[in-house]
Amino acid sequence: MKSRTLKRHFTEAFKSLGRNGWMSFASVSAVTVTLLLVGVFLVVLLNLNHLAGQIEGDVEIRAYIDRTTKQTEYADLQQKMEQIPNVNEVKFQSKEDGLKELIKSLGDEGKAFSSLKKENPLPDAYIIKTKKPQDTASVASEIEKFDHIKKVDYGQGTVERLFKVTSVARNVGIVLIVGLIFTAMFLISNTIKLTIVSRRKEIEIMKLVGATNGFIRWPFFIEGFVLGVLGAVIPILVVVFGYEFLHGSVNNQLDTVFVKLMPVYPMVLQLSALLAIIGGLIGVWGSMTSVRKFLRV
Amino acid sequence: MIEMKDVWKTYPNGVMALNGIDIYIDKGEFVYVVGPSGAGKSTFIKCMYREEKPTKGSILIQGTDLAKLRERNIPKMRRKIGVVFQDFKLLPKLTVYENVAFALEVIEESPKVIRQRVMEVLDLVRLKNKARSFPDELSGGEQQRVSIARSIVNHPPVIIADEPTGNLDPETAWEIMDIFKEINERGTTVVMATHNKDIVNSFQKRVIAIEDGRIVRDEQKGEYGYEV
Numbered sequence: 001m002k003s004r005t006l007k008r009h010f011t012e013a014f015k016s017l018g019r020n021g022w023m024s025f026a027s028v029s030a031v032t033v034t035l036l037l038v039g040v041f042l043v044v045l046l047n048l049n050h051l052a053g054q055i056e057g058d059v060e061i062r063a064y065i066d067r068t069t070k071q072t073e074y075a076d077l078q079q080k081m082e083q084i085p086n087v088n089e090v091k092f093q094s095k096e097d098g099l100k101e102l103i104k105s106l107g108d109e110g111k112a113f114s115s116l117k118k119e120n121p122l123p124d125a126y127i128i129k130t131k132k133p134q135d136t137a138s139v140a141s142e143i144e145k146f147d148h149i150k151k152v153d154y155g156q157g158t159v160e161r162l163f164k165v166t167s168v169a170r171n172v173g174i175v176l177i178v179g180l181i182f183t184a185m186f187l188i189s190n191t192i193k194l195t196i197v198s199r200r201k202e203i204e205i206m207k208l209v210g211a212t213n214g215f216i217r218w219p220f221f222i223e224g225f226v227l228g229v230l231g232a233v234i235p236i237l238v239v240v241f242g243y244e245f246l247h248g249s250v251n252n253q254l255d256t257v258f259v260k261l262m263p264v265y266p267m268v269l270q271l272s273a274l275l276a277i278i279g280g281l282i283g284v285w286g287s288m289t290s291v292r293k294f295l296r297v
Numbered sequence: 298m299i300e301m302k303d304v305w306k307t308y309p310n311g312v313m314a315l316n317g318i319d320i321y322i323d324k325g326e327f328v329y330v331v332g333p334s335g336a337g338k339s340t341f342i343k344c345m346y347r348e349e350k351p352t353k354g355s356i357l358i359q360g361t362d363l364a365k366l367r368e369r370n371i372p373k374m375r376r377k378i379g380v381v382f383q384d385f386k387l388l389p390k391l392t393v394y395e396n397v398a399f400a401l402e403v404i405e406e407s408p409k410v411i412r413q414r415v416m417e418v419l420d421l422v423r424l425k426n427k428a429r430s431f432p433d434e435l436s437g438g439e440q441q442r443v444s445i446a447r448s449i450v451n452h453p454p455v456i457i458a459d460e461p462t463g464n465l466d467p468e469t470a471w472e473i474m475d476i477f478k479e480i481n482e483r484g485t486t487v488v489m490a491t492h493n494k495d496i497v498n499s500f501q502k503r504v505i506a507i508e509d510g511r512i513v514r515d516e517q518k519g520e521y522g523y524e525v
Contacts, residue, residue, distance in 0.1 A: 005405050019390065205386055208346070209447065210376035211403035213369070 005215075013222035016199070023195035024227060030191045031231020031282065034184030035275050039235040041180065042271060043243055045173040050262045052166035056133035059162075061140045061154040064123040069148040074124075077148060081128060084142050086135040091127045098122045123150055134163055181278065188231075189286030192224060196290040203294045213295050220287045228283020229276055236272040243268050298324040298486055299345065299455065304354035304364075306340050306510075314340035315351070316510035322488065324454070327481045329497050330490040331521055332507040338490045341507055342459045345488065346378045347371055359454065376404055379448030381458040385440045387432040387447075393419070394428040397447045404451065418446040422476055438469035445476055449485070456480060458489040467495065474500060497521040 017024045065077070074092075081090045093101075099120050103113050130139050136154050144152045196203075206216050247264050299322040306315040314337045322328055332338050343349040344356055347363045356363040361374055387396050394415060401411045419425045422442040432440055441461060448456055458477070462470035474496055481487045491497060497504060497520065504519025505512055514522065 002405060004408075008402065201386065202388055205388060205399070206403050207372070208348075208375060208380050208386070209400040209403055210372045210374075210451075212372040215403055215405075 006218075009218040009222060012219040013226065016195075016219065016223055017226060020195045020198070023191070023198070027188060027191045027195065027227045027283075027286075028231045030187045031184070031228055031279050032234045034180065034187060035232050035235040035279055036238060038177065038180050038184065038278065039239040039271065039275050040242075041173075041177060042274070043239060045170075045177065046267065046271075047261055048169055048173065051259050052169065054259050055162060056166060059133050059136050059154060059159050061128040061130070061136060061143065061152060063126045063128060063143050063146075063152050064150045065125065066148045066150045067123055069124075073148060077146065078126065080146060081126060081143060084139055086131050086139055087128060088131045089129040091129075093125045093127055095120045095122045095124050098125055134167075181282075184278075185282050185285060188228070188282050189289055192227065192283070192286040193290040196220065196287065196294065200294050203291070207295070216295065217288065217291060220291045221284055224283035224285070224287030225280045226283070227287075228279035228281065230279075231283070232276045232279030235275050235279075239271055239275065240268045298322055298326070298359065299488070300355075300357040301344075302355045302357075304344065304351045304356060306337075306344065306349060307352045314510055315344070318354070318507075318510070318512060320505065320512060320515070322486060324486055325481070325484050327477075327487045327502040328489070329502060329504045329519070329521075330488065330507060331492070331497060331504060331523065332513075333523065336508045337510040338507050339459060340510075342457055342488070342490050345455075345457050346375060346380050376451060377453050377455065379451075379453040379456040381441070381445055381448050381456065381461045383460040383463040385432070385437075385444040385464075387440055387443055389432055392429050392431055393424060393435070393443050396432070396443055397450050400447045400450050406451075414450050415446075418450045421449075421479065422446045436469070437465050438472055441465065441469075441473055442476060445473070445480075449480055453485070455486045455488065458487070460490055460492060462491065462493050462496065470496060494521040494523070 063081070065074070069077070078090055078092065081087060099113065099116065099122050102122070103111070106113070128139065128143065130136050136159055137156075140152045140154050140156075143149060203216055244264050247261050251261050299320075301318050301320045304315055304318040305313075307313050316337075318341065330338050330341060340349055344351055344363070345358070347366060351364050354364065358374070359377060363374065366374060388399065391399065397415045397418060398411050401414060406414075416425065416428075419428055422445055424439060424442055424446065427435060427439065432443065435443070441464075445456075445461070456477070461477075462473055465473065470493060477487055477489065478500070501518040501520075503517050504514065504521070506514035506519075506522060
């Protein structure tokens with residue numbers, strides 16, 4: 001394409017944005033409203049996912065070892081555990097460390113156990129982390145079958161319920177986001193269609209004097225893109241400043257329950273880019289599908 | 298130049314618009330297409346610039362078969378054919394000059410060529426002084442002259458006009474005819490569908506009469522032949 005032609009396409013696109021002022025405004029508003037919803041929803045969803053991930057990340061398997069196990073068999077056992085697929089890390093925790101941790105976790109009341117140091121009732125243990133938290137149960141049952149294992153503990157029951165809740169939350173979130181984006185596409189392409197219908201005659205004449213489809217499409221392509229990206233501006237501002245504010249005021253209070261919101265950066269930047277891209281794509285898609293109909297002259 | 302061989306057109310709703318048309322139009326000819334409303338005139342015209350595709354048969358324009366033409370080659374073909382409509386089809390938001398220049402812009406002519414050619418054709422249709430006016434500031438005849446200027450600005454070898462005088466009073470219609478005459482004298486082939494008896498009978502040229510999708514008459518220096 002000649003650069004002169006490209007310049008013409010840009011001029012035409014912006015001219016038509018101005019000429020169809022109200023329709024442009026309507027399209028931008030439609031994009032704004034839907035992207036605002038998408039943006040807010042994504043923030044919520046990402047944070048839910050983040051929180052669930054933190055809770056899931058705390059899940060670990062404790063395999064307690066028989067007291068009768070000989071020192072030489074320990075290495076063998078550890079190796080066998082490491083060889084189970086989906087196992088990420090196997091850490092040895094001696095009974096002394098185990099007791100220290102227990103005392104620490106109980107705080108003041110734990111001091112009562114200090115006297116037990118000489119006759120430690122705890123067994124040695126291995127702490128196993130799986131690659132994916134969801135593999136916990138299957139790995140645990142695998143380990144249970146090994147010799148010298150006294151007991152395997154990973155919070156049976158509670159963990160399964162936790163995973164069920166987080167996976168339902170994630171799936172519902174994804175369905176809602178997809179639904180929202182489809183609604184946005186429908187809404188926006190309909191609005192854009194209206195602006196294009198009013199220019200049907202123009203397209204028809206262009207075709208009759210021998211303009212190629214590509215030539216006709218370009219200004220519409222640019223126009224759709226600009227509409228979409230313009231529509232993303234307000235949602236981006238809301239997400240960036242809104243989340244910054246929310247993060248500042250809520251995160252400290254969450255400290256008491258040992259979880260944190262996602263850090264503001266780079267999340268808001270990625271989200272802004274995503275919103276701009278979705279806006280642009282929806283705009284382009286909307287105007288391209290609408291213009292396609294009128295190209296068949 | 299233009300050759301139709303056994304052209305048939307049936308619309309999806311079952312209307313049989315053309316039922317076997319054979320015709321040859323030579324370079325530089327002036328041809329009227331006449332016939333009652335609904336006889337197939339419009340379809341005949343539309344097939345020539347490939348707005349409609351024939352169901353059967355071939356339409357050769359300068360050796361290119363429109364019936365076999367690929368979708369993406371249509372624009373190239375349209376640049377060889379200027380089309381004039383009864384309702385002018387001007388863009389209301391562009392000036393006279395811009396409307397004419399539009400036809401050259403979309404085929405990516407250079408600004409220099411565009412300026413020169415547009416002024417040239419506006420001179421030919423005697424609208425140079427109205428270049429900056431908008432279509433709704435012009436009379437019907439003037440608007441039609443703009444649309445003729447647009448159709449000839451890229452020097453197509455063929456001009457196809459679908460009832461170009463249909464919306465104009467008799468006097469203005471003659472002004473338009475004078476322009477077509479002039480274009481034809483410069484060597485451009487003109488095919489014109491019309492209902493205007495006076496024009497056909499006074500400015501005598503080849504007449505093709507279409508009825509029920511067939512050519513029923515084809516005469517050099519013909520008459521309109523229908524009662525108005």
